[in-house]
Amino acid sequence: MVEIAAERGRQASSRVSEEGAGWACQEIGTYAGLRPDRNGFSWLNLRTLWRSRNEILAGLFGDPSGEVRRRWVAAQRARGADGDFRITPELGGSFSFLLLGDTGEGDASQYAVVPGMLNVAADTDFAVIASDVIYPAGSGNEYGDKFFRPYQHYDAPIYAIPGNHDWYDGLGGFMRVFCDAAPLKPKPDRGLRGLLWRKPETIDESALAGARALRGKETQQATQPGPYWVIESPSLLVVGVDTGIKGAIDAEQTAWLRRVSLDPRPKVLVTGKPIYTRNDYKPSALEGGGTIDDIVRDPAHRYVAAIGGDVHNYQRYPVKVGDRVIQYVVSGGSGAFMHATHTIRRVDVGGVHEDDFRCYPLRGDSLSFYSQLYAKRLRMKWIYLTPDEASCIMSEQIRNTPVRPLGQVTVTRRMRWAARLLGSWPWPFRLPVGQVFHRYLSEFSDWDTPPFFKQFLHLSVTPDRLTIRCFAATGCRKQEEEPPLEDEVSIALS
Ligand SMILES: [Fe+2]
Numbered sequence: 395m396v397e398i399a400a401e402r403g404r405q406a407s408s409r410v411s412e413e414g415a416g417w418a419c420q421e422i423g424t425y426a427g428l429r430p431d432r433n434g435f436s437w438l439n440l441r442t443l444w445r446s447r448n449e450i451l452a453g454l455f456g457d458p459s460g461e462v463r464r465r466w467v468a469a470q471r472a473r474g475a476d477g478d479f480r481i482t483p484e485l486g487g488s489f490s491f492l493l494l495g496d497t498g499e500g501d502a503s504q505y506a507v508v509p510g511m512l513n514v515a516a517d518t519d520f521a522v523i524a525s526d527v528i529y530p531a532g533s534g535n536e537y538g539d540k541f542f543r544p545y546q547h548y549d550a551p552i553y554a555i556p557g558n559h560d561w562y563d564g565l566g567g568f569m570r571v572f573c574d575a576a577p578l579k580p581k582p583d584r585g586l587r588g589l590l591w592r593k594p595e596t597i598d599e600s601a602l603a604g605a606r607a608l609r610g611k612e613t614q615q616a617t618q619p620g621p622y623w624v625i626e627s628p629s630l631l632v633v634g635v636d637t638g639i640k641g642a643i644d645a646e647q648t649a650w651l652r653r654v655s656l657d658p659r660p661k662v663l664v665t666g667k668p669i670y671t672r673n674d675y676k677p678s679a680l681e682g683g684g685t686i687d688d689i690v691r692d693p694a695h696r697y698v699a700a701i702g703g704d705v706h707n708y709q710r711y712p713v714k715v716g717d718r719v720i721q722y723v724v725s726g727g728s729g730a731f732m733h734a735t736h737t738i739r740r741v742d743v744g745g746v747h748e749d750d751f752r753c754y755p756l757r758g759d760s761l762s763f764y765s766q767l768y769a770k771r772l773r774m775k776w777i778y779l780t781p782d783e784a785s786c787i788m789s790e791q792i793r794n795t796p797v798r799p800l801g802q803v804t805v806t807r808r809m810r811w812a813a814r815l816l817g818s819w820p821w822p823f824r825l826p827v828g829q830v831f832h833r834y835l836s837e838f839s840d841w842d843t844p845p846f847f848k849q850f851l852h853l854s855v856t857p858d859r860l861t862i863r864c865f866a867a868t869g870c871r872k873q874e875e876e877p878p879l880e881d882e883v884s885i886a887l888s
Contacts, residue, residue, distance in 0.1 A: 395517040396490065396852055400863055403879030408756055408866065409797050412781050414878045415759050416845025416868025423844070423874040425505040430539045445531040448562040448592050452639040455587035459561050459638025460681065464646055465578055466569055467620055473575075475619040478654055481553060485519055485627035492521040492548075493664070493851040495703030496557065497729035498528040500540035503841070504729035506869040507848045508544050510877035511728075514852055514865055520550050520616070520625070522634065525557025525666035525703030527568060529730060532560035534567030534597035538605035541571070546608040551616030553625065555634040557666045557704060562639075565621060566594025570602070572618050622647055624654045629857045629887060631659050635686065637666040637678060645681040655695040660887045662853070662860070663690055668702025670711040670722040673743045691715050698860060698885045701725055701851070706733040706832065708754040708849045708864050710881060713744040721862065721883055727754070727849040731841065734827035736761035736784070737817045740792045748794055754864060754880040755847040756797050758785025763847060764816050764827050777812045787813045844869030849880060858888040 408415035452458070471477075492515055497504055515521070528536050545552060553572070560568045569575040583591060621636040633654060635643065643651070655661065667678050669687050677687035690697040693716060703726035711722040722744075726733075732755065741751040755763065762784035769778035779787065786803040787810070789796040815824055826835055848867040853860065861884045865877040 407878035419844045419870040421871040457640040460644035479619040479623045481625045487857040489519045490854040494728035495524045495726035496526040498540040507867040509874040521552045523554040526559045532563030542605040542608040564594040631661045634664040641667045648680040660696045663700040665702045668724040710752040752881045757788040860885045
C-alpha cells in the first residue's frame with residue numbers, strides 16, 4: 395500500500411516541482427470542510443500568553459515537571475500500571491505506524507494534514523503524537539477540536555508523549571485523556587513560582603465524554619501507562635520519553651530508560667526535544683548525569699533512530715556513530731505554524747555533510763513563504779521573493795546545488811536585502827521566523843491558505859528493515875490525493 399503512495403509521492407514532491415511544494419494550488423483541499431466553525435486559536439490574545447506563562451516561570455524559578463511527573467507516575471503505579479510502562483499491541487514482525495509532531499492548534503494548519511495522512515494511513519497499526527498535543531496550554535477541555543475531531547476517522551489507536559505546552563497544564567489534560575488518570579491532589583508550591591504558576595484546568599467531564607465519542611470505535615481505543623512508555627513488537631521497540639517543559643529527565647524516568655534500553659531488540663527513540671536541530675546538538679540532560687544521547691549512542695542499546703518534535707518542520711541528520719549510522723530526525727510539522735528552515739546554515743554538525751542533510755520545507759521555499767507573509771502583512775512588496783529567487787539566494791548562501799531545477803534568475807540587490815532581513819542577519823536584526831514568530835506573531839499572519847508546508851512520518855517495519863518516510867501536506871487538493879514524498883530512509887535492523 396504505502397509503496398504505491400511512495401512511488402507516486404516521489405514524482406510529486408517539492409524536490410521535483412514548485413507544484414509539489416503547493417505553490418501552484420489549483421484547488422483548496424477538502425480539509426477546509428473538516429475544520430470547526432469557530433476560529434479556535436489566537437497566540438496574540440493576552441489570555442493565551444498568560445496561559446503559557448509556565449514556560450517563563452520554569453526558566454526563572456526552575457522547572458517543576460520532574461517532581462510533578464514523579465507524582466503522576468506514582469499514581470499510575472498505584473493503579474496497577476505495568477512496571478516498565480510497556481504497551482503491547484498485537485503486532486507481528488512486520489507492521490507500520492504514523493508519527494505526527496506538534497499537532498494541536500485546532501486550525502487550518504492542523505486540519506490540512508488530515509486528508510493526506512488518512513490516504514497513506516490505511517495499513518498502519520497505530521499512530522504516535524510526539525509533543526504538543528494541545529496548544530497553547532494542554533487543557534483537557536480543548537481535546538475535542540484539537541485531537542478527537544481531526545483524527546476521528548483514523549481507525550487505529552493513538553499514543554502520545556507530551557510537549558512543553560501539554561506541561562503548562564501540569565499534564566492534567568494529557569494524563570486524563572491518554573492514561574485515563576484522575577487529577578492529582580494539589581500540592582502547595584511556595585514562593586513566587588507557586589503563586590503565579592498556572593494550575594491544571596478542571597475538566598468538563600461531560601464535554602470530554604462527548605469529544606471522546608468521536609473516536610469511540612473499539613479499534614481506536616488506546617490506554618497508555620504513563621507520559622513515557624515503550625511500544626513492543628517482535629522486531630522493534632518504540633521508546634517514548636517525556637522531556638517536560640525544559641528538557642530534563644527525572645531520576646526515575648532515567649532509570650526506566652536505562653532499563654528498557656537494555657532489551658536486545660532494535661529501537662527508535664521518540665522525544666519532545668530533538669537531539670540534532672538547526673545544525674546544533676542538544677542531547678537532553680539526565681538527572682544524575684549523562685544525556686539521553688549517551689543512551690542512544692551506546693551500541694549495546696541498538697537505537698537506529700531518534701525522532702523529536704518541538705520544532706515545526708522536518709530535518710534529518712544521518713550521524714556516524716562508530717561503525718553505525720543513527721538517523722536523527724526532527725518531525726514537528728503536523729499542525730502548528732511552520733518554523734523556518736532557511737535559517738539553518740550549511741550543515742556540518744556531528745560530522746554530517748550538507749549533501750546528506752534533508753529538510754522540509756526546502757530552504758528556498760521557507761524563505762519565499764516568509765517573504766510572502768511579511769510582504770502582505772507589513773505591506774512591504776519589495777521584500778517578496780519568488781520560490782525561484784529564494785532558492786537561488788539560498789543555494790548561494792548554503793553553497794549547494796539547488797534541489798529542484800530553477801528557472802532563469804538574476805539576483806538583484808533588492809533580493810539580497812530581503813533575504814538579509816528575513817534570515818541571514820542574526821536576531822534581532824531580522825524579522826522573526828522561528829519560535830518567537832510562532833509564539834507571538836503567527837496569529838497576526840492569519841495564514842489560512844496553502845501552501846502550509848506541513849508533514850508527517852510513515853514508518854514501516856519488517857523483521858530486518860525500518861523505512862521512514864516523510865510525507866508532505868500543502869493544503870492543496872492535489873497533494874491531499876497524492877501526498878508528496880519529501881524524504882525516505884531505509885535502515886537495516888538485523
Ligand atoms: Fe510545538
